Amino acid sequence: MLNPAPILALDQATILKIAAGEVIERPACIVKELIENAIDARATHIEVNIQNGGLDEITVKDNGHGISSAQLELAIRPHATSKLGHVEDLDTLVTLGFRGEALASIASISELNLRSRTANDKVGQQIVSKYGDIVAQKPCALPFGTTVTVTSLFLNVPARKKFLKAPSTEKQHIERVLQRASLTHPEIAWDFTADSSSVFSLKPVKSLKTRIHDVYGREIASHLLAIEHTQNEMSVTGYISDQSLHYARSQALWIFVNGRPVQDKTIHSAIMEGYRTALMEKRYPFALISLNMPAFEVDVNIHPRKSEVRFRRSQDIYRLVAGAIQRSLEPSASIPSTTYQVSLGNTSSPMTQSSVSNIFMDTSNQVFHDHKAPYEANLEKDLSYPMKYLGHIDHTYLIFSDSKNLFIVDQHAAHERILFEQFKNRPSDTRLAQHCLIPKVLELTPKEDAILKQIYSTLLAIGFEIETFGHHTYLIRMVPSCIGNKYPKLILMDLLHDKMVSQPNTSWDDLQDDLLSRMACHSAIRAHDTLTQSEIDRLLTDMQKTRLSSYCPHGRPTYVQYSIFDLEKLFYRK
Ligand code: ADP
């Protein structure tokens, strides 16, 4: 009788190769993972170069926060991640998928060259690995950020290589991944080059609508309709083309569920149903549809790459999407039949909660600042309705109405958020130093001095120039231009005092955000300040233009909103 073969545990390299086979099906998957990392690293400019459909080479270059040289090797180790801190609960962990395996998987099936330089580094550092084995690590010349180059793809997994399509098809897949990313991140500049010629180059823009124009060409502008509808904790928002603009293929359909791009037959056919009589047969519209619903309504774990989902109430979703599209195609019927989902004060519904956490969670799946959250959606809609200023309470709360909603705005919190975003969105090259007209003298106590020394190198990295000027005394010569000349000393002292009680934060980004929010706080209109009518008007328009404007940098709401429905509930009419 034949002995059964012994059961052997697979070694780590084999496990990775198998996992890579599932996740990294084709070059476009690599591009997707690399750009998600760049987005996570808060890059504002991402460049993608491919050769021969990505089969010969994929390079993704970003200007994000980089990886320190000590951590470079860890980055390509399996299950090494710097992102778990952002994952609050197991549920989120499950929906995000396992962490820290993308670079390791890619490295296991290719030659990977990872170069990175943080704001604190004088030069870059590079690491080269061949099918998972590190073959070189050395300093290199590099601007701030990270550049990953992948070559020899799948050479050690010939079976996988056989499944690849023609380079031109692989290129199209990559282009689609990049288009989708550019539509989810209008605030990022994107450059895509294939075989040394530019495919597209998109400058950063403020709104999703502008980005749609840039991707699809200006003529789409006059054909775009905003859609927005909420029913039973499910909301649909986005843009669709009117009936006069259509395509031969369904390439211009983009579907997102809770911020995640998905392919879904239900939603696809709901979109087509929405257009039913409006389009000729075999013609497809442009539609970018973003659905938000409580996490329990949708199962995302049925597909290894999570691009397919299963809905608990797919009939309701079908009706919601089809209905929303129908209504916006017939302007006469476009008066919303249901009221928008809002939260009263801080008691939020599950949907609002999930949207809010999506805004603040810094993950690759966090997308759609422009129109995803109900708050944002409402704001965009408000732009079309003139808002009437009704008065203030205690020179602190401004009251507005658009005749369907009552808005109470906290003037300080709102202004703080606006300034914070303005400071943050200044182009990064002007973000750095600016000379103080007159150097400011900083006299510190020994304790303050000790804190300053701890965060000194980070302060230099973000644009301060502070020089020793005697015992516990310093001269501030240059300040980051985001901080400007107004209150550098005050802000720095505040920071030092705060850091005495809490652990000094030495990361570049955190300290920068910290300084920006202090700056915003100091420069913002205060509570009890009397505002002129033009200041009030300005605040309102700025609020409507500002991303995340429904929360101040400290996470307090900047306004609360009561719809007619909410008022009816308060007065027990409903
Ligand atoms: P994950 O993104 O799930 O953490 P990855 O394997 O994609 O796992 O990346 C591993 C780690 O490498 C990340 O957590 C991050 O710290 C670092 N990293 C990868 N790419 C970049 C990048 N472009 N910029 C900065 N850090 C990066």
Ligand code: MG
């Ligand atoms: Mg990643």
